Amino acid sequence: MIEEVGTTTEGDLIINVGPQHPSTHGVLHLVITLNGETVKKVEPHLGYIHRSIEKMCESLSYRQFIYVTSRMDYLSSHINNQGCALVVEKGLQIEVPERGKVIRVLMAELTRIASHLLWWGAMGMDIGAFTPFFHAFREREAINDIMEETCGARLTMNYVVPGGVMADIHPNFQKKVNEFIKLLKSKIDEYYILLTGNIILQERLKGVGVISAEDAINFGCSGPVVRACGVKSDIRKIAPYDGYEKVKFDEVFETAGDSFARYMVRMNEIRQSLSIVEQLIDNIPEGEFQAKTKAVLKLPKGEFYSRVETARGEFGVYIISEGGLTPYRIKFRSPGFSNLAALHHMVKGSKIADMVATMGTLDLVIPDIDR
Amino acid sequence: MTKEELKTKLTELVPTATFDEAGEWLNVLIDAKDWLPMAKALRNYFDLQFDYLFNVTAVDWKTYLSVVYHLRSTKLEHVVVVKAKIADRNNPEIETVSNIWRTAELHEREAFDLMGVKFLHHPDLRRLFLTDDWVGYPLRKDYEDPLNMIKL
């Protein structure tokens, strides 16, 4: 039995990390048991920004509930929206026009790059390097500007509607994205010099927060966390959606399963996403960007599940419909929630600083966990 | 494994199971008391190997509850959805699978917190999101909270 304050009977120190703490990236509250500098136990306490989005969605129509999901994993809000639109399209058997699909994929990959860039900067902050944060934001800003021009918002875009996207791309979109590709390609090597190649970073991350492939699967980890153990898990490859089967890209693997492997998976995913954007940006097919849909959407009675690969891993939407205007029950399977479960397993026996570094490589977004 | 093969295999395993093939994946409807042996089999049988439990949730059907498990095999790449029906809505109980799939630990706590399903033999069954003294289970259909719920 753990006391909230003080020490355990064995004389170990109990520290509350969070809900306000620089390294928890939000309002995550971890109760850690320390023996000197060594972490013995990590216990997450959740719910500080639990908004019960699942209950909220039960009273929203199938057009309305999509925007709420932007507020879950706000760093890959477009991909969340895409997952929700996919489940509605699956239920109503709407065929999204090619142009709509390509625009969605382009936006999703740009979002993924933006999310990974922010993670990279925050990762640097977690291990004490402050400069990468601003360097990462410079490139992320370019993506946000592109988003702003086409979608009308920078972070919670709500650009996806069932049947396609809300508006056609802005006339400047292709030009700006091409400029961005050039910019990021010139800067991505600086990331290597500034942080990846740095001896201190490598010493800090190698062999830290190790998880084996079996354990990662058992803990339900997804995304870069499980790919760092060499497990195939990319939904874009396993169950391609929105035309991912037509683009060429590699699923990034590492084998070590430690924090550095997770770091490298994300760094290489930036390049892969960039190559997807490069393939598609000059080949956006002509045609409609949105399928014709009824004004009021009613899903038939039944159950529908769709999964997408967000920047953090597998995001699933499970809808049970009774045939009404609103979902009967909706459940979001968020990647961060399962990844957080593995934190204790990864960090027990290591130092406090390792815990912070491991948490950084898990890339937790707290609203995604709390929902 | 295809849907048909899975179906025959699972019928052998749990004779009382019924199937629903409407969706993308095979849905297996079982009773809550059959769940634990079935879960062990799903995890360990050589031709099943469902090692990745990617979603656990509970659904309130007004007269009864059901717990839904989405399982995938990372080696054999097949998916199955198991729905365990819990007839007793007032005191819903089902065996935990957190010792089979570790990810279930947090997911089951969430289901307990929001839907009130008691997972027997769970190592640490407490409220996850809500405060410990919260009354009621918010995701149930008959939950009323005049203060925080705004009817539109």
Place this chain on the structure above:
Amino acid sequence: MFSLESLAHNIDLGLNNIFPPTVALLSEMVIIGVGVIALFAVLGLVLVFMERKVSAYMQIRKGPNRVGYQGFAQTAADTLKLVLKEGLTPDGADKFLFNLAPFIVMIVAMLLMAPIAFTKGFQIWDINIGVLYISAISSLSVIGILMAGWASNNKYSLIGAMRSGAQIVSYELSAGLAILAMVVLTGSLQISEIVASQQNGWWIFKGHIPAVISFIIFIIAVTAETNRAPFDMAEAESELTAGFHTEYSGMRFAFFFLAEYVNIFIVCAIGATLYFGGWMPFHVGTWEAFNHVMDFIPGVVWFFGKTFGLIFLIMWFRWTFPRLRIDQLLNLEWTYLLPISMFNLLLMTIIAINGWYF
């Protein structure tokens, strides 16, 4: 020609003419005390501003640019805010030690000011064991930090203080050995003599390989001793929120903050004195004309220029590198720096005995 040396000399003469020697000495002490405090205030303002600007430019942003011209008054405004802020004492803290700790840290920083030679003959106390004095006093600041960490009744502070203790005690060794190598070369512990011995060239050039190695070890060790990134274990913002001064606010926090910057100034001043000739101008062998031009620049400018150059180097470290882990930090000291600096001391001794330096 006007110089700070003659100014100091004239003040001394004047006071001795007016008052009896004891009163004169006392009033000189008062003047020096006021001067040191004023220097502290100015250094604090300048260094904090410098740090913010350096970090901003490295992070491709502008930094403070609203208060005053180009943000020059920003640190003054911040200080004003800190002075006006309520100094909270947490419940359950050891009140006496909690309040004492920032003053100890400040006093140590002030004491270290004594043997520093700002220019020729402008020195508070030209003690004949100046370098030893600095090594000895600078290790005292750890007491203040431990006191702050322990008295705060906060686990973050406690861990930060313990880390800091382990770190400062370890790095004291290689800093000491690095300084010792230079003492071997100079043959004196007195600051003014060390400076004088560099009249025809700075030690970092004259002492070639061992002096350079010694300098590198010195700069790493003092970065660690002053708790600066990448060795800021004691504060470790992302792990321990603010480490040993988590619970401090208002003026007492400002004291810690100020002491940190003054400590940086002092260690850099010592580095400049030992390796770069203190206030000595840059001289090249037989280039008489060049040397003559260099002599026109006053010693104070040379001294502050070199010191700020080293401060910039330390800031440059901070805004480039990630932080080390505590065990890696100690590992770096005990398996890399300490053996190298011991070997270096041996090398230096051989070179000094044989006179293989310029």
Place this chain on the structure above:
Amino acid sequence: MFIVDYIKDVYNGVTSLLKGMRLTGYYFVHPKEIITQEYPEVKQVLPERFKGEVVMRHNENNEHRCTGCTACELACPNATIKIVTKFDITPDGKKKKALDVFVYHLELCTMCNLCIVACPTDAIKMAQTFEHSVYDRTELTKVLNKPGSKLMDGVE
């Protein structure tokens, strides 16, 4: 060999650190790379699709295009829009439903754009304003149709 490995370690480590320092040093001496935008002095021009707040289009005769059909009210997920209708008497003596007050709660709005999409007569649009801070939140409840404005002719 141990000594060779040791020296190699030190060398590689130090070069990686120096490379990083060269990069930050480069940015330090190249102030033109600075990306700071000094906000109140330099205001960025926001793109025309930027979703700042909902406004109603009015022409120079103080006429709007809103028929009071409440499509936007139904489309809104947060109950941001509240439309009050009245009955106008048309010249030929019939009663006709018309817009009375279009209430818009900016404090509830999430700028999801669904109302704009839902509007059949193109009466509302998103404005590119973003400085919405006020001291009293009741100021954020706005009436979008201007006083005395009428329905534009020909809009059904």
